[in-house]
Amino acid sequence: xxxxxxxxxxxGSSVAxxxxxxxxxxxxxxxxxxxxxxxxxxxxxxxxxxxxxEGVVGDGDVADALEGSYDxxxxxxxxxxxxxxxxxxxxETALERDRHVVxxxxxxxxxxxxxxxxxxxxxAGAVRFEATVGGAIPVLSTVEDFxxxxxxAARGVLNGTANFILSRMAAExxxxxxxxxxxxxxxxxxxxxxFDVEGTDAALKCVILAxxxxxxxxxxxxxxxxxxxxxxxxxxxxxxxxxxxxxxLIGEVTDGEVRVGPRLVPEHAALAVTGTRNIVxxxxxxxGQLNVSGRGAGGPETATAVLAxxxxxxxxx
Amino acid sequence: MSDSRDELQAYTVRLELxxxxxxxxxxxxxxxxxxxxxxxxxxxRGNLTPRGHIPVEVDLEAAPDRFEGIxxxxxxxxxxxxxxxxxxxxEEVTVLLIGHLVRTDLSDTLDRIEDSIDSSVExxxxxxxxxxxxxxxxxLRLATQSGETDAALATIRSIAAEKDFRVVEPLTAGxxx
Numbered sequence: 001x002x003x004x005x006x007x008x009x010x011x012g013s014s015v016a017x018x019x020x021x022x023x024x025x026x027x028x029x030x031x032x033x034x035x036x037x038x039x040x041x042x043x044x045x046x047x048x049x050x051x052x053x054e055g056v057v058g059d060g061d062v063a064d065a066l067e068g069s070y071d072x073x074x075x076x077x078x079x080x081x082x083x084x085x086x087x088x089x090x091x092e093t094a095l096e097r098d099r100h101v102v103x104x105x106x107x108x109x110x111x112x113x114x115x116x117x118x119x120x121x122x123x124a125g126a127v128r129f130e131a132t133v134g135g136a137i138p139v140l141s142t143v144e145d146f147x148x149x150x151x152x153a154a155r156g157v158l159n160g161t162a163n164f165i166l167s168r169m170a171a172e173x174x175x176x177x178x179x180x181x182x183x184x185x186x187x188x189x190x191x192x193x194x195f196d197v198e199g200t201d202a203a204l205k206c207v208i209l210a211x212x213x214x215x216x217x218x219x220x221x222x223x224x225x226x227x228x229x230x231x232x233x234x235x236x237x238x239x240x241x242x243x244x245x246x247x248x249l250i251g252e253v254t255d256g257e258v259r260v261g262p263r264l265v266p267e268h269a270a271l272a273v274t275g276t277r278n279i280v281x282x283x284x285x286x287x288g289q290l291n292v293s294g295r296g297a298g299g300p301e302t303a304t305a306v307l308a309x310x311x312x313x314x315x316x317x
Numbered sequence: 318m319s320d321s322r323d324e325l326q327a328y329t330v331r332l333e334l335x336x337x338x339x340x341x342x343x344x345x346x347x348x349x350x351x352x353x354x355x356x357x358x359x360x361x362r363g364n365l366t367p368r369g370h371i372p373v374e375v376d377l378e379a380a381p382d383r384f385e386g387i388x389x390x391x392x393x394x395x396x397x398x399x400x401x402x403x404x405x406x407x408e409e410v411t412v413l414l415i416g417h418l419v420r421t422d423l424s425d426t427l428d429r430i431e432d433s434i435d436s437s438v439e440x441x442x443x444x445x446x447x448x449x450x451x452x453x454x455x456x457l458r459l460a461t462q463s464g465e466t467d468a469a470l471a472t473i474r475s476i477a478a479e480k481d482f483r484v485v486e487p488l489t490a491g492x493x494x
Contacts, residue, residue: 155488227483231452235444236413236485239456242442243411244354247485264413264487266325266354271488 004028007076010299028065035060039069076104098124104131110204113211131305135296153283155252158205160276161196162249167274198228199260206251227261327409331400333370347390353377416482418453436461
């Protein structure tokens with residue numbers, strides 16, 4: 001397939017770099033300022049080199065990439081809330097042109113799921129978004145395979161940054177601020193960590209899961225009850241630890257409710273993953289509990305999920 | 318890819334031990350060795366059974382699929398297991414409370430939790446802050462009537478909202494609450 005990759009951060013550039021290995025051709029690569037477009041295939045490395053040297057991937061702009069020649073738009077711009085722009089607009093353009101869309105950007109699926117599905121229905125193209133929940137972990141495709149009606153609940157650890165902080169606090173007996181600074185030094189946490197530690201990122205993923213699982217309603221971030229971990233004292237983890245338990249930031253989709261917050265779990269439970277690892281636990285109607293775990297973030301990891309989605313798309317007519 | 322250790326259940330095991338040094342320790346080891354987490358031990362020394370044994374009641378929690386192994390291991394050690402099971406006893410739930418617990422009248426908090434849902438505080442541990450402005454953390458284990466765990470959690474949540482402290486709840490089986 002021919003891919004137009006919009007967004008040249010960790011995920012977008014990894015998709016562009018790995019596409020050839022998966023047998024695809026990248027016909028456009030764009031970031032917010034610039035684009036490089038070639039219907040016969042761009043030189044990905046040259047574009048990325050130019051971005052690191054000059055801050056632009058090419059001489060074109062995003063509109064050129066969106067109007068160019070491609071089968072699949074890979075939307076990997078940063079997640080935005082509310083109207084989910086500019087990501088939603090990119091998706092709209094591609095679907096109106098009857099192209100497929102694969103999303104790594106959570107905004108359009110978490111905040112405008114109904115609008116997105118309406119656009120898809122009117123288009124010959126299809127929308128997939130495995131990469132938006134749990135990075136490399138095949139969460140949504142597992143739900144799809146089992147059928148949403150055969151899954152009664154989902155819960156899991158969906159934010160590696162928060163999980164890293166909680167695991168380090170528990171293991172080393174250190175306070176939140178200390179571990180956060182360490183996580184920032186390691187590049188595990190961003191300079192502004194609020195999206196991760198306040199639970200927003202995990203909540204968006206749960207909202208997306210809820211949208212996929214629900215048969216009769218649409219969810220947005222506003223429907224989620226969200227608590228973060230930034231005001232948890234080290235003493236809370238110590239008390240949990242004395243009792244053979246630990247604290248994890250758990251997202252849950254149960255009985256139509258979406259809830260994210262710190263929860264007590266047995267320290268050897270499957271859900272008590274350590275470090276940046278993620279896990280999702282699905283309650284199935286006929287097959288008990290199913291756990292899928294792995295790397296929930298990172299460029300090549302998330303790109304792997306994007307490229308798996310590309311391979312799931314039907315040929316365009 | 319599956320693992321069922323997430324849903325711990327509380328069990329009570331009633332044992333009769335021979336009155337001999339080291340007997341209690343010998344009874345507890347198979348529990349810990351087989352994945353049981355000891356919650357409390359009620360050792361009625363001086364109160365002998367008609368057969369001259371000492372009755373001991375052990376509360377523990379374990380994954381349901383491991384509990385049978387614990388009982389088997391006890392019996393294999395020659396320990397006399399009189400009764401084992403979860404059904405006859407109340408449910409237990411552990412929560413953490415975080416906030417200005419002392420300043421907001423801790424004993425009132427605990428009394429109200431016990432009164433409003435007919436539960437009893439089985440264990441309580443407080444970690445006070447180093448300075449007076451800091452927040453305390455507490456761990457609370459409650460025994461409730463069967464099926465009342467959700468009501469207990471709801472009560473704790475409403476008291477916490479009123480007194481402005483946080484509750485870290487357990488994941489209950491099935492994820493409800």
